[in-house]
Amino acid sequence: MAGDDDTHSGPLAEFAALREEINRAWDLSWKVVALQLTSVGAIFGFSLSSNARAPLLLIVPFSSYVLCARWVLFSYTAYRAADYIRTVLSVKVPGGLQWEWWAARHRQRYGIERLRSLNPNLLLFFGSPCLALLVVAMWFSFAKPADYSSLGVSLGGILLWLLGVVLAALTFTLAWPIASGKARRTLAVYADNSREALPDE
Structure with missing residues (x-):
């Protein structure tokens, strides 16, 4: 028994x-979400306080992409650890470590998958840069030439806007697998398939 x-x-x-x-x-992960919410609110509040400050909204796609990358990293860290517990550690303990197994198989009962389809983090990380880009595009469309010259907004501003579009697309690519639950399911299947390849101890 001692052994x-x-x-x-x-x-x-x-x-x-x-x-x-x-x-x-x-x-x-939650701290990153809170930081994203706070920073987006602060940038929007400051930028919309004056018509001349609207181009500062181009900061949002950059900050959203960086913070989204951290959110995704922390989420994957949690998922990988959970799959390791379920597929590797559980079989080494009599009776198994059932929590990860049970939680993975009872998501439908508690509506977790349905809640994932309404994940607000996707709106926070992807929707906020899209809204910022829309506002800046409208500003470019209706701003007077004097506004361009006073802020030095010309070809450089347009290039920054296009770069913001690219970053928004990359943000969606990062956030969607986590927000939709696809990443969780993919990692679970991979862990199950690779379990037999692990060496016996």
Whole structure:
């Protein structure tokens, strides 16, 4: 019995460490979302306080892309740790570590998949740069020539707007797999398929 306890203590300690890592990843993920919400609100508030400041909204696609990349990184960290617990650690402990297995198979019961389709993070990270680009495009369309010269907005401003469009598209590419749940399902399938390739200990 003592030998069995020693054998199982390693996986249980690793499980505890990974659960702590998952909690830390989700905590950091939420902080990134809060930072994105705060920064977008501040930039919009300052830029729309004066007509001449509207081009400053071009900051939003850049900041959204950077923060979205961090949000995706922390989300993948949590998903990978959860799949490792389910496919590797669980089989090393008598009775298994059932939480990850149970949670993955009962998403429909609690409407989690339906909630994913309404994920507000996609709107926050992708919708805010699109709105910013729309406002700047309208400003370019209706601004007077004097506004262009006073702000030095010319070809450089147009290039920045186009770069913002590219960054918004990249942001959607990053955020969609996480927001839709596709990344979670893909990682789960990969973990299940690669489980047999792991060496026995």
